[in-house]
Amino acid sequence: MSTKYDFRKIEKKWREIWEKNPVNPTGTNKPKYYCLDMFPYPSGSGLHVGHWRGYVLSDVISRYKILQGFEILHPMGWDAFGLPAENYAIKTGTHPSVSTAESIENVKRQLHEISAIYDWSKEINTTDPNYYKWTQWIFIQMFKNGLAYEKEMPLNWCPNCKAVLANEEATNGVCDRCGSTVTKKNLRQWMLRITKYAERLLNDLGKLNWPEKVKKMQSDWIGKSYGAEIDFEVDGSDKSIKVFTTRPDTLYGATFMVLAPEHEIVSEITTDQYKDKVEKYILEASAKSSVDRMTDKEKTGVFTGSYGINPLNGAKVPIWISDYVLADYGTGAIMCVPAHDERDFDFAKKFDLPIIQVIKKEGSEISELKEAYVEEGVMVNSGPFDDMNSSLAKETIANYLQENGIGKKTVNYKLRDWVFSRQRYWGEPIPLVHCEKCGVVAVPEDQLPIELPKVESYQPTSTGQSPLSAIDEWVNTTCPKCGAPAKRETNTMPQWAGSSWYYLRYCDVNNDKELASKEALKKWLPVDLYVGGIEHAVLHLLYARFYTKFLYDIGVVDFDEPFLRLFNQGMITKDGAKMSKSEGNVVSPDDLVEKYGCDSLRMYELFVGPPEVDSEWDDSGIDGVFRYLNKVWKLVDENKDKNIEPTKELEQIRNKMIYEITNRLEALTMNTVVSGFMEYTNKIIAVSKKIGGVDKLTLDTVITLLCPFTPHIAEEMWQLTGHSDSVFKQSWPEYDKEKMKEDTVEIAIQLNGKFRESIKVDADAGKDEVIAMAKEKISARLQNLNIVKEIYVPGRIVNIVAK
RNA sequence: GCGGAUAUGGCGGAAUUGGCAGACGCGCCGGACUUAGAAUCCGGUUCUUACGAGUGGGGGUUCAAAUCCCCCUAUCCGCACCA
Numbered sequence: 001m002s003t004k005y006d007f008r009k010i011e012k013k014w015r016e017i018w019e020k021n022p023v024n025p026t027g028t029n030k031p032k033y034y035c036l037d038m039f040p041y042p043s044g045s046g047l048h049v050g051h052w053r054g055y056v057l058s059d060v061i062s063r064y065k066i067l068q069g070f071e072i073l074h075p076m077g078w079d080a081f082g083l084p085a086e087n088y089a090i091k092t093g094t095h096p097s098v099s100t101a102e103s104i105e106n107v108k109r110q111l112h113e114i115s116a117i118y119d120w121s122k123e124i125n126t127t128d129p130n131y132y133k134w135t136q137w138i139f140i141q142m143f144k145n146g147l148a149y150e151k152e153m154p155l156n157w158c159p160n161c162k163a164v165l166a167n168e169e170a171t172n173g174v175c176d177r178c179g180s181t182v183t184k185k186n187l188r189q190w191m192l193r194i195t196k197y198a199e200r201l202l203n204d205l206g207k208l209n210w211p212e213k214v215k216k217m218q219s220d221w222i223g224k225s226y227g228a229e230i231d232f233e234v235d236g237s238d239k240s241i242k243v244f245t246t247r248p249d250t251l252y253g254a255t256f257m258v259l260a261p262e263h264e265i266v267s268e269i270t271t272d273q274y275k276d277k278v279e280k281y282i283l284e285a286s287a288k289s290s291v292d293r294m295t296d297k298e299k300t301g302v303f304t305g306s307y308g309i310n311p312l313n314g315a316k317v318p319i320w321i322s323d324y325v326l327a328d329y330g331t332g333a334i335m336c337v338p339a340h341d342e343r344d345f346d347f348a349k350k351f352d353l354p355i356i357q358v359i360k361k362e363g364s365e366i367s368e369l370k371e372a373y374v375e376e377g378v379m380v381n382s383g384p385f386d387d388m389n390s391s392l393a394k395e396t397i398a399n400y401l402q403e404n405g406i407g408k409k410t411v412n413y414k415l416r417d418w419v420f421s422r423q424r425y426w427g428e429p430i431p432l433v434h435c436e437k438c439g440v441v442a443v444p445e446d447q448l449p450i451e452l453p454k455v456e457s458y459q460p461t462s463t464g465q466s467p468l469s470a471i472d473e474w475v476n477t478t479c480p481k482c483g484a485p486a487k488r489e490t491n492t493m494p495q496w497a498g499s500s501w502y503y504l505r506y507c508d509v510n511n512d513k514e515l516a517s518k519e520a521l522k523k524w525l526p527v528d529l530y531v532g533g534i535e536h537a538v539l540h541l542l543y544a545r546f547y548t549k550f551l552y553d554i555g556v557v558d559f560d561e562p563f564l565r566l567f568n569q570g571m572i573t574k575d576g577a578k579m580s581k582s583e584g585n586v587v588s589p590d591d592l593v594e595k596y597g598c599d600s601l602r603m604y605e606l607f608v609g610p611p612e613v614d615s616e617w618d619d620s621g622i623d624g625v626f627r628y629l630n631k632v633w634k635l636v637d638e639n640k641d642k643n644i645e646p647t648k649e650l651e652q653i654r655n656k657m658i659y660e661i662t663n664r665l666e667a668l669t670m671n672t673v674v675s676g677f678m679e680y681t682n683k684i685i686a687v688s689k690k691i692g693g694v695d696k697l698t699l700d701t702v703i704t705l706l707c708p709f710t711p712h713i714a715e716e717m718w719q720l721t722g723h724s725d726s727v728f729k730q731s732w733p734e735y736d737k738e739k740m741k742e743d744t745v746e747i748a749i750q751l752n753g754k755f756r757e758s759i760k761v762d763a764d765a766g767k768d769e770v771i772a773m774a775k776e777k778i779s780a781r782l783q784n785l786n787i788v789k790e791i792y793v794p795g796r797i798v799n800i801v802a803k
Numbered sequence: 804g805c806g807g808a809u810a811u812g813g814c815g816g817a818a819u820u821g822g823c824a825g826a827c828g829c830g831c832c833g834g835a836c837u838u839a840g841a842a843u844c845c846g847g848u849u850c851u852u853a854c855g856a857g858u859g860g861g862g863g864u865u866c867a868a869a870u871c872c873c874c875c876u877a878u879c880c881g882c883a884c885c886a
Contacts, residue, residue, distance in 0.1 A: 004843090216806085216807070217807095227886080245886060258886090297884075324884045326885065328885095342804090344886080346884095412885075414885050534880090537881085607828070608815075610816080618814080621815070624827085624829060627828095628827095628828085630843090660819095671816075671817090672816095672817070672826095675816085675826070677827090678826095678828070679827060746823085748823040752867090758823070790866090793867095796823085797823070
């Protein structure tokens with residue numbers, strides 16, 4: 001037991017000292033660094049070692065930045081609205097505010113075990129009326145600026161949760177929360193016009209230091225495509241149908257048209273003869289769950305009896321309806337070119353519609369198509385455009401349509417407006433009043449927040465109404481405009497609302513005049529580093545960007561992107577699966593802290609694998625870092641009172657160590673930082689054995705480098721080596737490139753590319769000298785061979801090519 | 804179906820971006836200390852039939868390839884009738 005360091009005593013001691021003297025003094029004139037964790041939902045089951053991964057990483061960066069001379073904002077808070085607490089309330093009758101408060105207390109205790117330097121005076125909670133006052137305030141600004149609007153629409157409806165879901169919450173037609181199959185229901189909804197920002201949300205991705213993967217996911221989600229809208233007149237009527245296509249070059253090959261079943265013109269153009277069939281089909285399509293509609297690749301559809309006129313060649317093409325055409329993308333209607341589109345091809349084959357090829361592969365002859373030809377090529381069967389290259393024809397035909405008033409070039413986005421209302425209890429009330437005379441009126445800002453009232457029952461109604469609608473004394477109010485009796489909006493906001501702007505609030509949490517003061521925003525924002533899971537790649541991060549851009553437009557903030565750098569930590573798995581209570585594979589940090597201490601766990605969280613990659617948790621690996629910390633402890637303990645003169649070799653190792661640790665830390669390759677610590681400490685120990693000790697500067701350097709990673713043991717060792725102030729008052733060590741150089745270097749000698757021997761040479765030895773030495777070294781192998789070529793890579797390798 | 808990523812010892816993973824593959828750690832083997840165990844320390848640890856072979860498989864470029872190019876295979880992730 002002689003050398004084991006007493007982590008329990010040390011960690012307790014330093015936590016108490018930091019409590020009184022925080023290592024991150026505020027109100028300085030230092031440059032700022034804002035390092036933010038994605039704030040958690042306060043779950044009842046607490047944190048596991050997977051949660052720690054991101055939190056440790058951001059804490060290490062924050063502490064590193066302190067030593068680099070920055071003032072740090074590194075806050076934490078709670079995204080506490082949401083379904084789990086509400087579902088728990090439905091089951092037990094416990095008010096969500098009570099159960100979330102309990103969860104918060106537990107998670108906060110666990111966060112203290114990490115010894116992260118969160119500034120708890122800046123804690124925020126999205127369910128605090130002083131916070132959601134500003135969530136509501138932002139909504140009102142959006143409402144006043146025409147970004148919030150009401151719409152009756154068929155929505156994803158989870159029959160189990162009895163809640164409307166956003167498209168994003170109903171991935172693959174299954175409820176994200178409970179896994180039930182999602183159906184459709186028509187309801188009045190509040191929408192946010194995020195599509196107005198589509199172009200900026202797409203373009204500004206270029207400014208961001210984010211993982212390419214995340215940027216790609218966002219740009220795919222926004223889904224910009226260039227094309228044309230083309231008007232097809234309906235034969236024998238004064239109506240026309242607008243279609244959207246990205247392939248105007250194929251217009252001569254359009255042999256039919258398809259409308260979405262929900263398209264409003266369908267009833268007007270359907271002829272009596274086909275009326276029954278069409279109505280039946282529409283009914284079937286609306287009853288189809290979104291799962292079926294997505295997975296049924298087999299095409300269905302019915303003919304309406306009407307024909308459209310191709311505006312270019314006057315051809316009469318039958319108009320069909322089919323659910324493979326989406327009502328809410330483009331114009332909800334398409335022209336179909338079976339020869340050059342796979343889906344149209346399938347449809348044409350199934351319903352025996354004509355296929356006309358209008359593009360052929362260069363140099364080939366036209367023969368019957370076995371599948372749609374979707375490549376570029378040479379125009380055929382296209383009147384004046386024949387023999388033109390199809391990509392040129394795309395442009396030429398689009399221009400022709402535009403010039404002749406039968407179409408126009410357009411851009412389309414996959415991004416849809418954001419369904420912003422929820423028929424649930426545990427969310428921010430939407431601060432609007434419905435007045436019979438004045439219509440929808442925003443609650444005056446001085447009346448905010450509209451507080452969430454207590455209810456008897458949390459159960460949402462199966463009619464789609466929020467539980468709030470049952471509280472007459474809350475619902476009934478007066479119109480802020482005319483004073484007449486009016487009713488409050490009873491829908492609440494989605495959980496995303498509070499998390500779309502929380503990063504702004506941290507810099508000025510107690511402000512009751514503004515969401516944050518201009519000065520505080522100017523000092524701290526935007527966020528320099530944002531750390532969190534990849535699961536928020538699209539939704540949260542897209543919504544937050546949207547909010548920021550809106551607040552920029554109305555002059556609240558002076559930047560239009562909230563997060564300059566994003567880092568997604570990988571998941572920690574156990575037995576190959578994500579840790580979850582239901583899987584029973586949760587590893588709690590509490591036991592490991594008890595057994596090895598916080599410092600060891602912090603270091604192992606980083607060592608377990610590359611931080612951006614998923615890693616399997618292995619308890620036994622933590623022994624390695626625990627042994628390492630004991631080794632450092634022993635090194636410091638044995639040398640603290642010795643007066644060893646620094647040697648050239650120690651200086652070389654020390655400088656190299658600073659260089660390597662710093663570079664790896666900047667690149668966030670934390671696992672290699674830890675291995676670097678081990679590697680260089682081993683080297684120092686080896687030299688120490690040789691010369692009987694280690695100099696003071698080397699010890700100080702090791703301790704200082706370690707302190708962001710293992711703060712408790714670092715502070716203790718710092719004190720042990722005779723320093724009276726905190727190690728966090730130190731500057732990050734600097735290296736001297738000159739001193740990193742070794743006197744001699746080992747050169748590998750290859751013969752015909754194969755390693756044979758190695759030699760030590762002076763670092764400044766010249767090319768000829770080294771090659772001569774190398775040839776001498778492998779002279780036996782060179783007998784009877786003619787040297788063809790000699791390659792020398794300074795400091796690394798000599799390759800002799802010989803036959 | 805489309806798009807993206809990954810593949811290195813028994814395991815987690817390194818490799819200065821084309822220059823000695825396997826750093827660092829886990830595990831394992833051997834030794835020291837110990838009455839014994841735990842802990843600690845020291846040594847070893849890609850395979851090998853000892854010639855060599857070797858970074859998922861096959862080809863190529865190069866003096867030199869885990870790294871670059873082409874073709875496969877497997878796994879994971881994202882999107883999924885977006886006209």
